Amino acid sequence: MAPRILSQEVAREFYLLRVDDEKVNYFEALWSIPEKVTYNAYLLVGNGEVVLFDCWKNTYADELVETIKGIVDPRDITHIIVHHAEPDHSGSLPRVLEVNGFRAEVVTYSMGKSILEAFYKISPKFRIVKDGDELALAGENIKIIHTPWLHWPETIMSYLSGRKILLSCDAFGGYSIPRTIFDDEEVVREYLPSVRKYVATVIGFYRQHIIRNVEKIQSLGLSIDMIAPAHGLIWKRRPQLIVDYYRALAEGRPDEYKILVISGSMYGLMEAATRVAVEEVERLGGRVVFYRFDDSEQPPFSDILGDAIDSKAIILATPTYEVGIYPPLDQLVELITKKIPQKPVLVVGSYGWAGVAAKKVSEKLGGSGFKVIDVIEFQGSASEKNIQRIREGVKKLFESP
Ligand SMILES: Cc1cc2nc3c(=O)[nH]c(=O)nc-3n(C[C@H](O)[C@H](O)[C@H](O)COP(=O)(O)O)c2cc1C
Ligand SMILES: [Fe+2]
Ligand SMILES: [Fe+2]
Structure with missing residues (x-):
């Protein structure tokens, strides 16, 4: 059965590419998730440039390429920002690069480069970024925030200054296949138990880093209209809700x-x-x-x-x-x-x-x-x-x- 794919413009020339993974039974080959999970990639288009943020698991490499084709020619992708090298987000990177003719620059934290090279034996053009870098791409100002241990040491987030969107990768994500794209009130109520389960199983070991990174993001004083994570709901109505919920879980406020x-x-x-x-x-x-x-x-x-x-x-x-x-x-x-x-x-x-x-x-x-x-x-x-x-x-x- 073909997977359900949601491809939608969620802000001006900024697209969500979401695949609902109904096949997975055990996340990380460990955690039983009958509620399943989504992988969210994003695409930003502007000024003749195309930026892809993250990919999908390799199971869905063909589908990712087809979904990108519904918006742009994959050969026109100029940059691929890899927030996190874990294969649920990077698994289909080699295929996307292949179809792209290896034209795109792969933007990662330094350790991300070595992990991607080691995992996939690829050598694309890399652009190494560090905390606080600002990239002028696709008509946007993209601020890079290094958020170590959310979920791996190399993990970064991107903040789109013009659109006030934080792409948070694993953080602020959750298990399950939400009925909607955005955080409608009723859907949030159904969804939070899957967030709790996701935080406990996937990031629980690094809970001190949730607190540290939430404080770091807050200290930057960013104005955030939307949080776009790599799993689950996009937070547009109340982005602060998911940040507060993550923090409460990490602090063990029962x-x-x-x-x-x-x-x-x-x-x-x-x-x-x-x-x-x-x-x-x-x-x-x-x-x-x-x-x-x-x-x-x-x-x-x-x-x-x-x-x-x-x-x-x-x-x-x-x-x-x-x-x-x-x-x-x-x-x-x-x-x-x-x-x-x-x-x-x-x-x-x-x-x-x-x-x-x-x-x-x-x-x-x-x-x-x-x-x-x-x-x-x-x-x-x-x-x-x-x-x-x-x-x-x-x-x-x-x-x-
Ligand atoms: C396979 C098996 C291994 C056991 N090993 C031990 C043991 O090493 N030491 C011990 O004191 N009791 C051992 N017992 C006895 C149980 O701990 C004891 O019967 C306990 O009351 C069992 O409670 P339960 O019926 O709720 O499991 C073992 C019981 C079984 C079935
Ligand atoms: Fe991860
Ligand atoms: Fe993930």
Whole structure:
């Protein structure tokens, strides 16, 4: 089936080229995304010059060339600004250059050049830019902003001074295939959970750089009428909303009532104890988001991380498995320590003969700065005393700042 492509002039002689990737199941071959994703490239035309900003994944190289042909002759592209060398945006660059006859200058940050050369074994004309450079192209003044680690070290943004548009690449993007091109109110409401999931999985590890780069952009005092990211919605109605949302996620400003509960249970003993915690959260007025790993369900890490990033606290329950943490939770805890802002956690464990899992979880999370409220580990099912401790632990989670 041919992919859906949206090619539209979104400002004067400035075009969005968006492809909806319905084929991808695992973003970065890791993150389950049944909601899918879009790749947004942009084209600016003027004064006899044509500037292409980013490309699509190589799966859609032919479609990108055809879409460009709907607006200009690809041979007339004079500049290709590569904001980020990751192949979801650069994969079809070699094909575009080929059709272009390698006439265009490839504009990148210095490290972008070496990555593109190494990935694709191409040697186009490069123009290396640095932070603060201003390029007069296609009748526009394009200001280059180096935004390291959003998402890679070489990532840059472009600000079109005349049109007041910020092309932000991965930052301010999200998963899913939004129904609209722009940030209509109702669509934004549907879309933000996919942004949260995207930030947690893709940029969560670099969250300090979200804060740093947002501050950097703000310090430039740019007047921004539109934010045009490389994934998802274009922000025209309220560009500040997505900037504030990214910052809140990066700072770990939580939803005060949301408690994430994650439980692994091979035969149900652990889950029975977890249900006490769930009940207690609800009794105290909290909202539980519950993920359970058992013999009928193995929920995707991507969804759990998306719900972890803005939760007030986490309750993690794991049986001991072969002298360790129940394997899926072991991997999940590792990801949480890397990608999720520190928050209070309550750890519960069940074992058969010698419990270690809960202790190990608390060491991993505690060692990464998470505030471990209590570690409650018991043989088999929870006793009345353990149940009381679980209830007290939940109460402390709410009280913890
Ligand atoms: C495959 C498997 C491996 C286990 N390995 C250990 C172990 O290394 N140490 C231990 O004390 N208990 C071990 N157990 C026992 C469980 O930790 C114990 O039964 C626990 O109460 C299980 O809770 P659950 O039914 O919620 O998974 C193991 C159980 C299974 C099924
Ligand atoms: Fe990226
Ligand atoms: Fe990307």
